[in-house]
Amino acid sequence: MTTIQRPLQESxxxxxxxxxxxxxxxxxxxxxxxxxxxxxxxxxxTILEVAGGGGGTTALCGxxxxxxxxxxxQKACDFPDSAEDLFQFLIxxxxxxxxxxxxxxxxxxxxxxxxxxxxxxxxxxxxxPHRHSLQPDATCLIWTGNEKVWPFSEVARPAPRGHxxxxxxxxxxxxxxxxxxxxxxxxxxxxYDTAVDRLIVNDQQRVVGVAxxxxxxxxxxxxxxxxxxxxxxxIMNHPMVANHIPDFxxxxxxxxxxxDDGSGIQLGMSVGGAAIHMSEHFITLxxxxxxxxxxxxxxxxxxxxxxSEDSYHARVGDAAMKQTDHMAYLIVDDSCFHxxxxxxxxxxxxxxxxxxxxxxxxxxxxxxESALGLPEGTxxxxxxxxxxxxxxxxxxxxxxxxxxxxxxDQPPYAAFDVSLGRAPYVGFTxxxxxxxxxxxxxxxxxxxIEGLYAAGRNSCGxxxxxxxxxxxxxxxxxxxxxxxxxxxxxxTD
Amino acid sequence: MTTIQRPLQESxxxxxxxxxxxxxxxxxxxxxxxxxxxxxxxxxxTILEVAGGGGGTTALCGxxxxxxxxxxxQKACDFPDSAEDLFQFLIxxxxxxxxxxxxxxxxxxxxxxxxxxxxxxxxxxxxxPHRHSLQPDATCLIWTGNEKVWPFSEVARPAPRGHxxxxxxxxxxxxxxxxxxxxxxxxxxxxYDTAVDRLIVNDQQRVVGVAxxxxxxxxxxxxxxxxxxxxxxxIMNHPMVANHIPDFxxxxxxxxxxxDDGSGIQLGMSVGGAAIHMSEHFITLxxxxxxxxxxxxxxxxxxxxxxSEDSYHARVGDAAMKQTDHMAYLIVDDSCFHxxxxxxxxxxxxxxxxxxxxxxxxxxxxxxESALGLPEGTxxxxxxxxxxxxxxxxxxxxxxxxxxxxxxDQPPYAAFDVSLGRAPYVGFTxxxxxxxxxxxxxxxxxxxIEGLYAAGRNSCGxxxxxxxxxxxxxxxxxxxxxxxxxxxxxxTD
Numbered sequence: 001m002t003t004i005q006r007p008l009q010e011s012x013x014x015x016x017x018x019x020x021x022x023x024x025x026x027x028x029x030x031x032x033x034x035x036x037x038x039x040x041x042x043x044x045x046t047i048l049e050v051a052g053g054g055g056g057t058t059a060l061c062g063x064x065x066x067x068x069x070x071x072x073x074q075k076a077c078d079f080p081d082s083a084e085d086l087f088q089f090l091i092x093x094x095x096x097x098x099x100x101x102x103x104x105x106x107x108x109x110x111x112x113x114x115x116x117x118x119x120x121x122x123x124x125x126x127x128x129p130h131r132h133s134l135q136p137d138a139t140c141l142i143w144t145g146n147e148k149v150w151p152f153s154e155v156a157r158p159a160p161r162g163h164x165x166x167x168x169x170x171x172x173x174x175x176x177x178x179x180x181x182x183x184x185x186x187x188x189x190x191x192y193d194t195a196v197d198r199l200i201v202n203d204q205q206r207v208v209g210v211a212x213x214x215x216x217x218x219x220x221x222x223x224x225x226x227x228x229x230x231x232x233x234x235i236m237n238h239p240m241v242a243n244h245i246p247d248f249x250x251x252x253x254x255x256x257x258x259x260d261d262g263s264g265i266q267l268g269m270s271v272g273g274a275a276i277h278m279s280e281h282f283i284t285l286x287x288x289x290x291x292x293x294x295x296x297x298x299x300x301x302x303x304x305x306x307x308s309e310d311s312y313h314a315r316v317g318d319a320a321m322k323q324t325d326h327m328a329y330l331i332v333d334d335s336c337f338h339x340x341x342x343x344x345x346x347x348x349x350x351x352x353x354x355x356x357x358x359x360x361x362x363x364x365x366x367x368x369e370s371a372l373g374l375p376e377g378t379x380x381x382x383x384x385x386x387x388x389x390x391x392x393x394x395x396x397x398x399x400x401x402x403x404x405x406x407x408x409d410q411p412p413y414a415a416f417d418v419s420l421g422r423a424p425y426v427g428f429t430x431x432x433x434x435x436x437x438x439x440x441x442x443x444x445x446x447x448x449i450e451g452l453y454a455a456g457r458n459s460c461g462x463x464x465x466x467x468x469x470x471x472x473x474x475x476x477x478x479x480x481x482x483x484x485x486x487x488x489x490x491x492t493d
Numbered sequence: 494m495t496t497i498q499r500p501l502q503e504s505x506x507x508x509x510x511x512x513x514x515x516x517x518x519x520x521x522x523x524x525x526x527x528x529x530x531x532x533x534x535x536x537x538x539t540i541l542e543v544a545g546g547g548g549g550t551t552a553l554c555g556x557x558x559x560x561x562x563x564x565x566x567q568k569a570c571d572f573p574d575s576a577e578d579l580f581q582f583l584i585x586x587x588x589x590x591x592x593x594x595x596x597x598x599x600x601x602x603x604x605x606x607x608x609x610x611x612x613x614x615x616x617x618x619x620x621x622p623h624r625h626s627l628q629p630d631a632t633c634l635i636w637t638g639n640e641k642v643w644p645f646s647e648v649a650r651p652a653p654r655g656h657x658x659x660x661x662x663x664x665x666x667x668x669x670x671x672x673x674x675x676x677x678x679x680x681x682x683x684x685y686d687t688a689v690d691r692l693i694v695n696d697q698q699r700v701v702g703v704a705x706x707x708x709x710x711x712x713x714x715x716x717x718x719x720x721x722x723x724x725x726x727x728i729m730n731h732p733m734v735a736n737h738i739p740d741f742x743x744x745x746x747x748x749x750x751x752x753d754d755g756s757g758i759q760l761g762m763s764v765g766g767a768a769i770h771m772s773e774h775f776i777t778l779x780x781x782x783x784x785x786x787x788x789x790x791x792x793x794x795x796x797x798x799x800x801s802e803d804s805y806h807a808r809v810g811d812a813a814m815k816q817t818d819h820m821a822y823l824i825v826d827d828s829c830f831h832x833x834x835x836x837x838x839x840x841x842x843x844x845x846x847x848x849x850x851x852x853x854x855x856x857x858x859x860x861x862e863s864a865l866g867l868p869e870g871t872x873x874x875x876x877x878x879x880x881x882x883x884x885x886x887x888x889x890x891x892x893x894x895x896x897x898x899x900x901x902d903q904p905p906y907a908a909f910d911v912s913l914g915r916a917p918y919v920g921f922t923x924x925x926x927x928x929x930x931x932x933x934x935x936x937x938x939x940x941x942i943e944g945l946y947a948a949g950r951n952s953c954g955x956x957x958x959x960x961x962x963x964x965x966x967x968x969x970x971x972x973x974x975x976x977x978x979x980x981x982x983x984x985t986d
Contacts, residue, residue, distance in 0.1 A: 003938065006698055006765055009502065096739030205499055240937050243769040243927060246589030266937055272499055272763060276736040279772040302890045304797045322815060375889035377881070381874035388870070396868035397795050434736060444733050444759055445496065 001237065002050065002263040005198040007271050010208055013200060016222045020046040020189065022489050023210055023223040025196045026231030026264060028056020028257075029475055030456025030482035032179035034228045034439075036119070037486035039186045043225060045486075046189040048196050048212055050231070050259050054183075055176045057232050057257045057457075058479075062134040063171025064144055064472030065121075065479070067113040068161040069106060073141050076125040081159035083107050089156035093146050094468030096277070101437045101462055105480055112480045113163060120178035122166040131291035133284075133313055133471070138166045145470025146312045150399030162472045175475065194219075199227065199267055199452070207271060207451035226451045226489035228439065230482060233429040233457035234262025244278040244431060247321065247420070252283070252427040260428070264458040268433040271452065274444040276460045278431030282474075283466045285317035285418055285425055287330055287356065294404040296332035297386060298418070300324060303369065303378025305386070308398035317425055318466035326420035329372060330356075331379070333408040356423045360415045368413045383408060428457075430466075435459040439485025453489050455482040494730065495543065495756040498691040500764050503701055506693060509715045513539040513682065515982050516703055516716040518689045519724030519757060521549020521750075522968055523949025523975035525672035527721045527932075529612070530979035532679045536718060538979075539682040541689050541705055543724070543752050547676075548669045550725050550750045550950075551972075555627040556664025557637055557965030558614075558972070560606040561654040562599060566634050569618040574652035576600050581649035586639050587961030589770070594930045594955055598973055605973045606656065613671035615659040624784035626777075626806055626964070631659045638963025639805045643892030655965045668968065687712075692720065692760055692945070700764060700944035719944045719982035721932065723975060726922040726950035727755025737771040737924065740814065740913070745776070745920040753921070757951035761926040764945065767937040769953045771924035775967075776959045778810035778911055778918055780823055780849065787897040789825035790879060791911070793817060796862065796871025798879070801891035810918055811959035819913035822865060823849070824872070826901040849916045853908045861906045876901060921950075923959075928952040932978025946982050948975040 022038045024031045027049035039045045047054075068074065068086040087106035091097045105112075117123060128139040135142050144162030146152050165174040183190070191214065198211035200220065209222040234240045235256045241248050269275050287293055298316065300306050300323035307319035320328035360371040369379035387407035389395055395405055417423065432454065434442040439453035455461075456478035463473040515531045517524045520542035532538045540547075561567065562576040580599035584590045598605075610616055621628040621635040628635050637655030639645050658667040676683070684707065691704035693713065702715040727733045728749045734741050762768050780786055791809065793799050793816035800812035813821035853864040862872035880900040882888055888898055910916065925947065927935040932946035948954075949971035956966040 001938075004765075006694075007499075096742075201499075237937070239939050240767075243767055243937060244771075246770075249589075262937065269762065269937075270765060272497075274733075274736055275768075277739075277772070278737075279770070302798075305795075375878070375882075377878045378890065381878060385868070385870045385874060389868075397871065444730070444736060444755065444762075445494075446732050 001261050002195045002197050004263055004266040004270055005211070007199045007201045008211055010200055010202040013220045015220065016209070017219040018046065018221040020044045020221070020223060021225040022228060023048060023221055024228045024230060025210065025267070026056060026229065026456070026458070027054035027190065028230065028232060028456060028478070029058030029175065029179070030478040031056065031228070031230035032176065032183055033479045033482035034230055034455060034486035035188050036179065036182055036186070037483045038490040039188050041487055041490035043490035046191065046221065048194045048210070048221070049190065049192050050195045052192050054180045054190070055173070057260055058475055059173045059176040060257055061170065061172035061475060062471060063165040063167060063175055064162040064475065065113070065116065065175070066144065066161050066470050066472035066476040067109045067163050068159055069109045071110050071113045071163065073123060073125055073163055074159060077127040077141050079141070079159045080157070081161070083109065085156040085159065086161070089147060089152055090462060092155045093152045094465055096464065097462070097468070101481070104437050105462060105477070108480070116479065119182050121175050123163055124166045127160070131294060132289050133286050134170070135164060136169060138168055140164055140166065144312070144472050146315055148401055149308055149311045149315070162470065172475070196267065197263070199271055201271060205450070207449065223451070225492040226453055228485050228489055229264040229268055229433070229452070229454040229458040230456045231264030231458055232257065232260040233432070234260060234265060235428040236260045237262040241429070245281050245429065248281065248427055251421045252425050255426050255428045260457070264454070265432055268441050268452065268454055268458065271449055272443045273441040273449055273452065274434040275431060276434045277464055280430040280465050281427050282314055282430055282463070282469050283317045283321055283425055283427045284314040285320055285423055286313045287316065287418060288313065292336050293330065293332060295336050295406060296330050297408065299329050299331060299379060299382060301327040301374065303374040303382050305382055305397060308400045310401045310404045312470060314466045314469040320418060321420050328418045330416040330418050331368070331408065332414050334410040334412055357417045358414060359417045361412050363411050365413055368415055372415055430457070430460065430464050432458050432460040437481065437484060438488040439481060440488065453485040455485040494754050495688045495690050497756055497759040497763055498704070500692045500694045501704055503693055503695045506713045508713065509702070510712040511539065511714040513537045513714070513716060514718040515539070515721060516541060516714055517721045517723060518703065518760070519549060519722065519949070519951070520547035520683065521723065521725060521949060521971070522551030522668065522672070523971040524549065524721070524723035525669065525676055526972045526975035527723055527948060527979035528681050529672065529675055529679070530976045531983040532681050534980055534983035536983035539684065539714065541687045541703070541714070542683065542685050543688045545685050547673045547683070548666070550753055551968055552666045552669040553750055554663065554665035554968060555964060556658040556660065556668055557655040557968065558606070558609065558668070559637065559654050559963050559965030559969040560602045560656050561652055562602045564603050564606045564656065566616060566618055566656055567652060570620040570634050572634070572652045573650070574654070576602065578649040578652065579654070582640060582645055583955060585648045586645045587958055589957065590955070590961070594974070597930050598955060598970070601973070609972065612675050614668050616656055617659045620653070624787060625782050626779050627663070628657060629662060631661055633657055633659065637805070637965050639808055641894055642801055642804045642808070655963070665968070689760065690756070692764055694764060698943070700942065716944070718985040719946055721978050721982055722757040722761055722926070722945070722947040722951040723949045724757030724951055725750065725753040726925070727753060727758060728921040729753045730755040734922070738774050738922065741774065741920055744914045745918050748919050748921045753950070757947070758925055761934050761945065761947055761951065764942055765936045766934040766942055766945065767927040768924060769927045770957055773923045773958050774920055775807055775923060775956070775962050776810045776814055776918055776920045777807040778813055778916055779806045780809065780911060781806065785829050786823065786825060788829050788899060789823050790901065792822050792824055792872060792875060794820040794867065796867040796875050798875055798890060801893045803894045803897045805963060807959045807962040813911060814913050821911045823909040823911050824861065824901065825907050827903040827905055850910045851907060852910045854905050856904050858906055861908055865908055923950070923953065923957050925951050925953040930974065930977060931981040932974065933981065946978040948978040
């Protein structure tokens with residue numbers, strides 16, 4: 001854990017041990033892209049990384065990049081998409097989206113995908129048709145968000161936009177391998193095992209460098225054009241998480257690298273950068289695969305449904321977490337429960353050691369209601385309305401897709417406890433520094449802090465709520481806005 | 494709006510125009526109490542206030558102080574209470590309460606009430622028995638929180654704890670009048686029209702003073718013992734509100750003084766103070782009086798109940814705001830609707846110019862369901878379950894008190910639109926600097942920032958969510974922890 005010091009005045013710097021035009025703090029998806037674009041624009045760039053090598057959290061992730069608007073893969077797989085549909089989806093599916101970032105990202109999404117390919121990130125031209133949180137194979141295109149979920153399906157034509165790098169299972173490392181190879185080809189200096197703990201400002205309060213330590217030695221590094229913060233979120237900093245996301249004190253599986261300690265965000269805050277939406281987070285309840293469980297319904301402790309069960313798993317997790325006492329049950333009938341994958345599902349959740357607990361099986365809905373301790377009549381009323389509508393191919397409450405709609409009327413009925421603290425919820429942080437789309441860090445009043453840029457999870461970007469999340473949005477945002485920050489910093493006089 | 498500058502090094506101060514031991518920034522409830530206690534402990538105190546006189550937001554409020562544990566008023570009115578019950582209520586009714594602050598406040602609540610009285614704040618020894626957001630007369634004791642609401646009613650013996658200063662209507666000005674009279678009796682310097690926009694730190698990063706402006710002139714004021722920030726919340730700073738509480742972009746009535754601009758919080762942040770729970774807020778849906786509307790039920794756009802309708806109005810507003818599309822309806826039958834006060838209620842909300850809109854009257858529940866566009870069968874199922882249980886004096890879902898429980902079965906049935914953006918929601922901010930109970934400001938990692946204290950809404954105190962709010966909690970917290978901060982700063986060597 002890097003402890004951040006208050007900014008140092010340039011006049012107090014004993015001597016500059018290093019000088020470059022741009023310092024990039026953190027060598028993951030955002031940092032590598034920022035460095036590449038800045039160096040190609042002619043800037044002299046140094047990357048500082050606290051770990052022993054590059055990769056960051058991007059190298060640990062599944063490897064989805066959320067792109068749309070008609071990528072080569074979407075075209076090859078016959079999924080029409082447009083920049084406008086992508087934009088409308090982004091601004092409607094996330095309640096307080098940054099419209100400017102969403103517009104830029106949508107308009108340039110195809111270009112960004114092609115740029116990633118041109119850097120050597122491998123993507124196949126095929127489609128994985130199943131409902132899954134991460135395809136197990138090396139196929140590319142997959143539905144990874146709430147595109148088909150009402151009401152978003154009505155404001156934007158749905159299209160699959162998760163583009164996975166061509167590797168089995170988790171494939172984020174393939175993205176980073178390509179980006180780091182390109183960095184290696186350029187005259188970009190890299191310093192590992194180097195913890196940046198202090199910004200340096202001049203008399204005009206412009207950020208002009210950083211103080212860092214490597215193997216116990218202190219360095220003062222000047223940045224003539226700017227410092228770009230790309231050092232990740234703060235899920236591993238438990239005091240910060242307690243300060244901003246108190247619900248995460250429950251049993252959440254922290255998802256990130258050990259260096260997601262908030263130090264980059266704190267560096268920005270130390271010079272007046274506004275840290276915004278710090279309570280927002282990704283939280284997921286990965287209740288599929290098997291996809292057939294989507295035929296079930298989710299109810300809270302009042303026996304009420306609360307979300308369309310065909311939503312992306314983070315939208316489901318977010319909704320479940322907001323129910324009374326964070327309690328929720330997944331209710332299925334025999335047709336789902338006898339799915340061949342069910343035992344694997346119950347006993348071995350994908351990518352976790354934690355199982356979702358099967359807590360009751362009863363011959364009737366009334367019996368299940370009673371076994372779960374739900375108020376009498378509530379689950380029965382919910383099922384009666386759900387089944388009557390499902391039989392007609394309708395869900396007038398949450399508009400669940402007909403793909404996953406059929407009456408639950410084949411006893412026995414079973415329930416899984418998917419409450420927060422009981423089921424394997426996975427979380428990470430989404431709050432970060434307030435930035436322009438081009439990376440400039442802003443203060444609480446919206447003024448630019450000269451010489452300072454941020455991207456990736458050091459900023460608050462497109463992924464800014466679990467409700468609106470889609471797999472690949474973080475990597476898409478980090479790499480795209482990392483590039484923009486690199487170019488912007490390089491263009492500084 | 495005061496624009497906050499980054500901290501100034503003491504070595505850069507041209508000359509100290511003023512020197513005292515303690516500077517109090519903001520002269521409302523917290524600031525006055527901090528100044529009083531610090532001065533009585535022998536410290537040389539100066540108050541800096543941006544407005545033309547003292548009072549702050551406390552002078553504008555209703556005048557409730559939330560106290561318990563057996564105050565003289567509780568005793569006179571025969572309501573038994575204990576410090577332990579108060580503590581249990583505080584930690585259970587607010588999801589992420591600060592246990593240390595809650596414990597101190599509970600143990601010393603009677604002493605604090607008596608202290609306020611000894612300062613000259615007038616409190617009668619009587620009880621207002623009706624369900625009301627603010628009693629119209631000068632009576633003292635009133636239920637102002639969720640004490641009788643399940644499940645809190647089961648963990649702590651309920652007692653009324655709202656103590657209103659003895660004045661008709663809004664009475665906060667009586668609290669401030671007494672406190673300011675006591676300040677006037679002591680050798681405490683007061684400077685009005687003085688905007689503090691910068692902290693001054695020494696080489697050890699200790700806060701040693703402030704920079705301020707008065708009538709265009711710049712002053713540098715030294716504080717040998719400490720600076721106490723008591724300058725209010727940030728509801729009037731719209732960029733900050735957009736950064737942290739995006740839902741407030743809807744039609745919220747901002748509640749506060751014009752100087753609740755977040756400048757005190759930003760001053761603390763400028764030296765590394767952690768601003769915590771910045772997304773938390775008070776939000777209320779004042780749907781009573783008339784209290785008889787509590788016999789109604791609240792449903793969301795899915796026809797589901799979502800909160801016990803006998804909850805405190807902020808708990809109701811918070812729950813309503815969290816429903817799909819922020820939509821909620823109040824459903825009543827003829828027995829409520831024909832209440833003599835109903836017209837006054839509908840056309841003239843207390844303390845606002847906005848009315849809650851009556852949107853439908855129908856002869857049957859099915860008709861009302863249809864008129865509101867609720868999914869078929871949903872409101873009917875909700876009412877069927879509610880009425881069947883109410884007839885037996887039960888509410889197994891939300892455990893609404895039997896005081897407000899009777900079947901809604903007297904047609905016609907009516908609905909009011911109480912959705913956010915349609916009904917008169919009132920809001921203010923609750924996030925603020927992370928502090929010890931004794932006022933020391935903490936950084937993100939929990940370390941003390943030397944020389945800096947905060948109280949009132951410059952800190953995150955006992956009132957830290959709408960869900961757990963009770964009228965009088967802000968004034969109670971501000972005055973009590975203001976006192977503690979004043980004493981702590983005065984005790985500094």
